[in-house]
Amino acid sequence: EPEVTQTPSHQVTQMGQEVILRCVPISNHLYFYWYRQILGQxxxxxxxxxxxxxSEKSEIFDDQFSVERPDGSNFTLKIRSTKLEDSAMYFCASSEAGSGRDNEQFFGPGTRLTVL
Amino acid sequence: LAKTTQPISMDSYEGQEVNITCSHNNIATNDYITWYQQFPSQGPRFIIQGYKTKVTNEVASLFIPADRKSSTLSLPRVSLSDTAVYYCLVLEGGFKTIFGAGTRLFVKA
Incomplete structure (x- = not known):
């Protein structure tokens, strides 16, 4: 069964550094997403x-964040000048459709980001 | 965006049927109702999706009344491994998926 993959599984960085989280969505999917989950939330x-x-972004997704699809397979989330409060699990997801039927999102295993 | 309301937590015993109800009073005409399951330290996993009446798959059933203002996820004969957080989502056409707090189901032996 096709699946979304994410690398690295765990990223530790110093406050103020830039990180890039990588995702490979399912190959025939057209819609891609990033989520985060702070521990316990x-x-x-x-x-x-x-x-x-x-397509859409939340209030959390400010100028510190950017996304890119640099090639036909990868989807990346860049976090500039990381802060302690950016420590969280980051999930990538993809779907065939964006709304209505068949908009089921497939989630990756996540990248745990720890900012020290 | 349509807001969903579901119980914060539920307890059950192995072998029982569990029903989790979600309210979505402002659901739009074109919206589908989608349920996800999440285990600790894992990404959410799609369980089932429906528009109206009843949908059943190998994992669960989803009951949606005619007014579509609520939906009930039914898990038949739960096991310990069904202990997880269950999310009810309603998407209003756009691509912004809002997860609520979900329902923490704890299955006991």
Missing amino acids: KVEFLVSFYNNEI
């Missing part, structure tokens, strides 16, 4: 991406 939407541009 709910899953929070960050951004959705379709047709090489951001």
Whole structure:
């Protein structure tokens, strides 16, 4: 069964550093998403991406964040100048459709980001 | 965005049927109702999706009344491994998926 993959599984960085989290969505999916989940809290939407541009973003997704699909397979989340409060699990997801039927999102295993 | 309301937590015993109800009073005409399951330190996993009446798959059933203002996820004969957080989602056409707090189901032996 096809699956979403994410690398690395765990990233430790110093405050102020930049990190890039990588995701490989399912190959025939057209919609891509990033979420984060702070330990013990709910899953929070960050951004959705379709047709090489951001479709929607949350209030969390400010200028510190950016997303890119640099090639036909990878989808990346860049966090500039990391802060302690960026420590969280970051999930990538992809779906065939963006809304309505068949918009089931497939989630990756996540990247645990620890900012020291 | 349509807001969903579900119980914060539920307890059950192995072998029992568990029903988790979600309210979504402002659901839009074109919206589908989707349920996800999440285990600790894992990404959410799709369980079932429906528009109206009843949908059943190998994992669960989803009951949606005619007014579609609520939905009930039914898990038949739960086991310890069904202990997880269950999320009810309603998407309003756009691509912004809002997860609520979910329902923490704890299955006891």
